[in-house]
Amino acid sequence: MTRPDAGVDEGAGGPTSGDDATVPTDPTYEWAPVEPEPRKRRIGLWIGIGAGVVALGAAAASLVLIAPGTSVAGVHVGFMTQGAAADAISGRLAETTVVLAGDGGDARVSGADLGATVEAQALAETAFAEHPLWNITAWFPEPLDTPVAIDEAVAAEALAAAVPAMYTDPVDAEVAFDADSTAYVVTPGVDGTGVDAGAVRESLATAFAAGETTIEVDAVAAPVSPERETYVADATAARLNTMLDEAGFYVGDERVVPIEASTLASWITLSPGERGTLDIAVDESAVQEVVDTLPEAVNRDPVNNKVLVNMAGTTLAEENEGTVGRELETTDGIAAGFSEQLATANGAYQLPVVETPYETAEVVRLLEVDLSSQMLYLKENDQVVDSWAISSGQSNTPTYTGRYTVHAHLTSQTMRGSERDANGDVLLDANGDPVTYTTPDVKWVMYFNGDQAFHGVYWHSNWGTPMSHGCVGMPEWRAEQIFNWTANGTDVWIHA
Incomplete structure (x- = not known):
């Protein structure tokens, strides 16, 4: 606020003297603007927040990063995530080079050329699991072992291209059908020659484990197996021949x-x-x-x-x-x-x-002999299925009536017995010895009652007339028919 008696500032409103000078009659009063208070500075607070964020970030990173000083086959993976570590391991292996020294000059093949692989992801996971960043005691550990594998087929092609003078092609084993033996036969495979892929792999693994990007080795010749080896062809032929058999x-x-x-x-x-x-x-x-x-x-x-069953149900x-x-x-x-x-x-x-499904039928068979008519009847379940004339025993050597069962089958036999008189007594010769008979090669014999049997007859054909010593005789072909038609235990019925 200005004083009441203060003069007018010349520069503020125009002239203050002379003819045009104007003297204000009413003084003007104004409040000067209030000067704002200075803001409080929070530099310490912002510095504290930044440090906290950094600390939190570092703590989070320690939970996902691998400890410093950790290496896998010479590949340093400290402060890396598992994914980055796996990529670094695979990339280093692919770049590692084997120099093959030979008479024809040096040749170079890389891990990528050889189809080399390691379990990079598993190694990275192991490195983190055993040596995480947050665990200070796990820092700077010993390097992890890294078994290296190569793709044999890819390596063979790469080595053959690198050192062609050392290579002769192997010959695959073959399998072909042989019409004469009606079986599959094998033509064995033949080894070729080439660079020893196993030695190259070991050299690559040595260089990789030592963290070297290049290693020089002598190119050593070794047998090269055919892609299809003989043992594979043998196994294939064996399977095919088993298939043919079944x-x-x-x-x-x-x-x-x-x-x-x-x-x-x-x-x-x-x-x-x-x-x-x-x-x-x-x-x-x-x-x-x-x-x-x-x-x-x-x-x-x-x-x-x-x-076939008999009347007893057997x-x-x-x-x-x-x-x-x-x-x-x-x-x-x-x-x-x-x-x-x-x-x-x-x-x-x-x-x-x-x-x-099929059904089961039981059949009761019967050999029925009618002595009065000199006929034989073949019956199944009481039904006649065939019949023919026979010759039974004569009056002095009768065929005995009754019910019997067949108990023996003989395809051929020599029959012997005693001759008998009209009364059935054994005839004696002049010396008082029994008069006997012998009939050789009697066929299709089936015994049913002691020594009485059905059988074939070749010495007469007087069918329908008693002619025997007690047996039931018939043509040989008929005897064979009932021989095959009956089983031991078949029922026999002899009646007048």
């Missing part, structure tokens, strides 16, 4: 449609696979031609089981084994499915079938 279409364990070895081999083409193996390709259209014939070969009606024999019926559900997809199996050297294909 090849076919199956229902359960039954191979209902076998496939001949030469036919199966004609469906197959062998071609090189990965890492020296052989791939199997199958001509599905050729398989389909056989599949189209399957219904005729596979489908069948059931055949009932026939079991099972004597199974004359006819039962067979289930079966029918293919469909042939759709079989050619494709079988082709897929054959491509894996599996030659046994299970067919989809619907089965029809």
Whole structure:
């Protein structure tokens, strides 16, 4: 605020003297602006916040970074994340170079050329796990071991290109079908020559572990194995031959449609696979031609089981084994499915079938002899199935009536016995010895009552008339018929 008596500043409002001078009649009063108070400085606070952020960042970094002084095969990975460390390890290995010294001059191959690899990610994870930045006691540890591997196929190509004068090509083992032996046979592989890849790998690993980027070694010759070695071809041929042995279409364990070895081999083409193996390709259209014939070969009606029993209920024999019926559900997809199996050297294909069960029938057989009519009747379940005239025992050596069972079968026998008179007594000769007979080579003999039997007769054909010493005789072919028709235990009924 100005004083009331203060003069007017000449520079403030114009002249103050002379004709134009104006003298203010009313003095003006103004308050001078208040001078603002100086702001408080917070330099210390901002400095404190910055230091805190830095400290927090350092603490966070210590949780993800590897400790200083940590190295993996000469690659320093301290203060790196695991990902960066893995990249550094892989990159250093790829750049590490082996110089091959030889008569033709030096050649150079890098880790990348050789397809060299290490478990870089796993090594980086181990480095961090064992030596994290936050653990001061884990700083500056011993270097981690780093096993180095090379891709043998890639290395072989790189070394052959680097030192071609040292290389001769190996010859792969081959597998081919031999029509004469109807089997797959092997032509053995032949080694070539080249640089010792194992020695190169060891040199690369040594340089990498020592942290060196280059190492010089002598180029040493070594055998070079073929891509397909003989043992691989042998194993492949063995699988293929096993497939040939079992090849076919199956229902359960039954191979209902076998496939001949030469036919199966004609469906197959062998071609090189990965890492020296052989791939199997199958001509599905050729398989389909056989599949189209399957219904005729596979489908069948059931055949009932026939079991022979006697009147006592004893099972004597199974004359006819039962067979289930079966029918293919469909042939759709079989050619494709079988082709897929054959491509894996599996030659046994299970067919989809619907089965029809069989029934079991019991049959009671009877040999009935009517002495009054001199006839033999063959019966099944009381029904006559065949009959013919026979010759039974004469009156002095009768065939005894009764019910019996067959107890023995002999295909041929010499028969002996005593002659008898009209009363059935044994005839004696002049010396008082029994008069005997001998009949050799009597065929198809079946005993049923002591020494009485059914058998064939070759010394007469007087059928329908008693002619024997007690047996039931008939033509030999008829005797063979009932010999095969009956089992031991079959019922026999002799009556007048």
